Amino acid sequence: MNFWTDFWSVLWFAFWMFAFIAYLMVLFSIIGDIFRDRALNGWFKAIWIIFLVFVPFLTAVIYLIARGNGMAERQAKDYKEAQSATESYIRDVAGSSPSDEIAKAQSLLQSGTITQAEFEAIKRHALGAHS
Numbered sequence: 001m002n003f004w005t006d007f008w009s010v011l012w013f014a015f016w017m018f019a020f021i022a023y024l025m026v027l028f029s030i031i032g033d034i035f036r037d038r039a040l041n042g043w044f045k046a047i048w049i050i051f052l053v054f055v056p057f058l059t060a061v062i063y064l065i066a067r068g069n070g071m072a073e074r075q076a077k078d079y080k081e082a083q084s085a086t087e088s089y090i091r092d093v094a095g096s097s098p099s100d101e102i103a104k105a106q107s108l109l110q111s112g113t114i115t116q117a118e119f120e121a122i123k124r125h126a127l128g129a130h131s
Helices: 003-036 042-054 056-094 098-111 116-129
Strands: none
16 A cells, blocks of 8 residues: 555544434534424424434434524523623622712712722722732
């Protein structure tokens, strides 16, 4: 054997490995979508899974053609929910800025709820805690 036949054999093997891994990714995303879809009846979920086991390539193509738009919508919806949950968590953890705390204390001071000494203590705490 010479160099070129070995090279093309390796290249051909790499192509088929790429195709196989891409197919597995599509297959697992289809399976995840089947179980994520709340509108799909349990029997239809079972039928899709059975067809994916026995006729995998054809079933994957049919699923992507028939239900691809819904699959994309469900994925986008899940992404937006996760993003809003993350943003909500960040807002809860971050708290308020020192200027917000001082402004709140200033309004409490003006309304007479706290004294000047308490305002100064809140101001020192806000500036010291965030600097």
